[in-house]
Amino acid sequence: MNTSSIQERIATRLPHVPLAQERSLRRRFREATTAEEWQALDRDVESGCAEVARRAAAIPEISYPNELPVSARHDDIAAAIRDHQVVIIAGETGSGKTTQIPKICLELGFGRRGIIGHTQPRRLAARTVAERIAEELGQDIGQSVGYAIRFDDRVGPDTAVKLMTDGILLAEMQRDRFFRAYDVIIIDEAHERSLNIDFLLGYLKRILPQRPDLKVIITSATIDPERFARHFADAQGNPAPIVEVSGRTYPVEIRYRPTDEDPDALVRAIEELMAEGPGDILCFFPSERDIRDAMELLEAQRWSGTHILPLFGRLSNQEQHRVFSPHSGRRIVLSTNIAETSLTVPGIHYVVDTGTARISRYSTRTKVQRLPIEAISQASANQRSGRCGRVAEGVAIRLYSEEDFLSRPEFTDPEILRTNLASVILQMASLRLGDIAQFPFVQPPEARHIRDGLALLHELGAISPPRAGALPKLTRIGRDLARIPVDPRLARMLVEAQRLGCLHEVIVIVAALTTQDIRERPLDHQAQADQLHARFRDKKSDFLSYLKLWEYLDHKRQELSGNGLRRLMKAEFLHYMRSREWRDLVRQLREVSRQLGWNIPDPTGNAEAIHSSLLAGLLMNIGQRDGNSKEFRGTRNTRFMVFPGSALAKKPPEFVMAAELVETSRLWARDVAAIDPAWVERLAGTLLKRQYSDPVWSRSRATAVVQEKATLYGVTIYADRTVPYHRVDPEAARGLFIRHALVEGDWATQHRFFHDNAAALAQAAEVEDKARRRGLVADEDVLYEFYEQRIPASITTGAHFDSWWKKKRRADPHALTLTSEALLHDAAQDITQDLFPDHWDQFRLEYSFAPGTKDDGVRVLIPVPMLASIDPAPFQWLVPGMRVELVTELIRGLPKGLRRSVVPAPTFAERVVPLLDPREDLCDSLAAGLRRLGGTGIDTTDFSLSALPTHLRMTFAAVNKCGKIIDADKDIRALARRQATQIRSSMDRLSNYAETTSAEEWTEETLGTLPQTVQTSVDGHSVTAYPTLQLRGKIISVAVLPTKAAADQAMFTTTLTLLMRAVSINAKQMTKGLVLQQRVALEHYPHGGVEGIVEEARVAAIRDLLLAAGGPVRSPEKFAALRDSLVPQVTAQVRRSIVTIAPALVSYERVANELSQWEGPAIDDMQAELHFLLPPKALIVHGMNRLKHLPRYLQAMTMRLAEMNHDPDKDAARQEEVDAVMTRLRAVLAKRPEGMDKTTPVKDVLWMIEEFRVSLFAQRLGTAQPVSRKRIMRAIDRL
Structure with a gap:
């Protein structure tokens, strides 16, 4: 046969080959050129035609059961299928549409060249329907009729009708995009509107223009078939035809019985139906828990001959079979919505509908699949009531009102509007079906559901990050997932x-x-x-x-x-x-x-x-336990608990993942496991949201660091993790490195330029401290710019810098060196060493410009051992560069009357400073200098050094042997007192100037002559120490003390004691010649009587005589001469003191007795005054020079008592004057070191106040010195 004949025969037979082969065979027909190719093609076409013929021959004769309603519409259905590409067949359960429509398709000639594909929502239905059709055709499964479900494929080579789940047909899209193996596709139970069904309907709509030979039949219950018809409208907008087939049903009476939350409403409804006659009752409930509660309620009724059976998805097979097995008596079946469409319970005469069901809904907010209990739609309610019209007339009781029914939505939302779309989007991306928003779904999903599906796929790593307007692009992982x-x-x-x-x-x-x-x-x-x-x-x-x-x-x-x-x-x-x-x-x-x-x-x-x-697949389903509770904080602000059936429910771990989160009575986590949050960190990658604290500088790391917190959809994975800031913001990290490490010097490095620059900056900073003004040194911004211009942009840490500088310094070692000229402005040239020296004699000076702080001003660093030997007076002058300001402030502090002659103060300060001699006392020199310039009446005591600003008073700093400051004060004496222990410890290390000796007598042989000072070295410092005598019992010893004052005091006390050993006084001899009243007063002396006051007089006499003789001496010979000179004078001196004090004691006793008879503030004040005038050891404390005025003071008190009775208001006013100065004195003493109240300046002020009392209460008695409140206040201020 020639090639031309073969071509004609092939062209004639190509329309009769299997559809699955036709496309490839036609392509070969177009491309064949050689005889061999044509012959091979002819053989393949012949084989295909034989296959079609074999399949056609295998199809048996077809008949239709007359009792099925669909048989009555046979011709209408066949005509619609023959004349239209898409047909909608609507019919109730039992109409026969599922089993008979495939047979009608076979009768129309389909199933030969292609397969009649018939989908079912469930595997069980696919298998049982296939078995039923095969039985009606008189064949076995696998011949003309087969089925394919997961794990079970019973399709043979001659199969013309293939039952399968919708999932199987979806899977075939991957290898047969246009379903070329099929000439008919029947989508059964389309009213269920599962996600698979809606995807298939949309996909079929998309491919029908490319498959004009493909017939699509949609079968549905009578629930909104018009929507399917509109969906498959033709190019002119004409809806697909609908053929309606009635079911085998009986009338159903609907009764409305609103419950109003009445728990017995169910019992009353069932009893009402029982009264109608025999027959099983089907009750619909929303959940398994409701069914169990209802069983408990109904079983308690103990109805005779009645069996109560549950029916729900989690029930065991054996328990489910009880519902469908033959039985006697009445059954009450309590079911979830599984019996609404999925299962048909036989023998049902009556229905009770609670009107609610658990509807699976995906929450776009929490990203979990919720199972809330909702009111069912009208269509679902009708499906439920229709369950009792299959065997006889039925009655359906709805436990809600008719108004409630009419207000409900007409249809239940399809699954595509209630679930996550990730799987659909994945398949669409794999098949390159384009934008899901443009896909022809029956009801397009909301944009937020699409976004959530894309987000889940991105979380799983299946697609690249979603971008607006761009189609999802599968990653390698995504291609595997598909x-x-x-x-x-x-x-x-x-x-x-x-x-x-x-x-x-x-x-x-x-x-x-x-x-x-x-x-x-x-x-x-x-x-x-x-x-x-x-x-x-x-x-x-x-x-x-x-x-x-x-x-x-x-x-x-x-x-x-x-x-x-x-x-x-x-x-x-x-x-x-x-x-x-x-x-x-x-x-x-x-x-x-x-x-x-x-x-x-x-x-x-x-x-x-x-x-x-x-x-990796459950990142969205993680949670962290909330404290010690059993509740978990989940992603996106959800809160859940581990389902009670889990092994982890009783002792939940810190972190868990769950296979699913389901919301029923609350949000439950099912199938959970403990996890390590480090696993989440490793898997989540870019999904983690990281938050950072403000950056802080880390000296040890030589970089800025932040505290990092990572969350996954709101769940904290880790917190307070220290990370280098350059990983977060390299540019800002570089700035912080320059600012902190280089500008501020907060870096532990050995680079030479760094330390040279630090030294240069320190010297420059000292200039500002000395000048007491800022702006003389280049500020931090200038330094920052200096480094910023010289350091590469990639340098963000100390490690980066080290690596770069190692190479840079070889080429230019001074590239980062700062010079003093670059650091200081011209105005700093006036700050010289002459005006602002760095040392005061041997002591280092430090300058601080820190107004408002105790360190403000000049600080002199003094080694601890030398504190006691320093005279503070020269330091009052400060350094030359500050003297004009110092004098200006002292002038401004003068009393107003004196200040008038020396204003303006700055001008006079400028003029007087050159006239002053720093070797003299500051106040003496200044008073003399101002008087020379015309300042009239200015005296040394008119200046108040204590009122000077902090920076104009020298700060004395004690430094230890390492040169570290351990204490500081404006008052060096107070500082020395605080450091007394340290000073004494230093003194203990002094080299002794002689052998340590002691004796009972001071002779040249025993203790010898004491030098004024000894010089030695302590801790590397030259220290002057002061030898003295000390008494311990009867033993005299030589001691070395750190201060001259301490040594002089010890020497005076020892000398006084030695002199007292040489003098004894007979007390009775001292009172001879006194009148009786005076002797009685001496006997009544409150501090020891006659013996006490005589002893006081003896000590005071020896002290006064010693002072008059010039004080202690330092050799035994001079001491002996002093003793011999003074001892004979003591008795007479004591007698004079007793004679002087005796009359005063008479007055004292009288005043004391009179005061004891009165009460009140004024009396309390006079009692205190008496105590001051005559304290214990009064003759020693006050001395006779003061006590000689005691009679006048006591007389003034007597006069005050007399006058107080006549004019108490006047007395109170005068008392306020006294109180004012006393309050001021106490306030000043409170700020001074302890013991200052015993010093001579304070005692002088107290006696001034005593004279002030006389001037106020007994003015006519006169005063021993000029006195006024103003004078006293000035004296107090000078303390």
């Missing part, structure tokens, strides 16, 4: 498990999560089932429980026969058929893994790898 026939989250677990080497274990777990739990809990054996299932529990992971269960069954499968395994599993409440399904899915996933080129290693039991793999 080929794995499970939910994308579960598929992601497998991808990660392959990477981590635990694919064997994770396949088992993923399969378990995909299929229904094989563990059963029959209502009447729950405790027993729980006990048996507890063997498989893992206290840290529900996922590992699946592995334990798998390993157990695998072991038993090898031990037992098939029937033995069935019996074992039934006894242990394990579902055999579900375990088969689990095993089949594991086998399928292993096969898919091999197709992807993955290796499935032997199980390792690596729990971390297993859970990390699972976590």
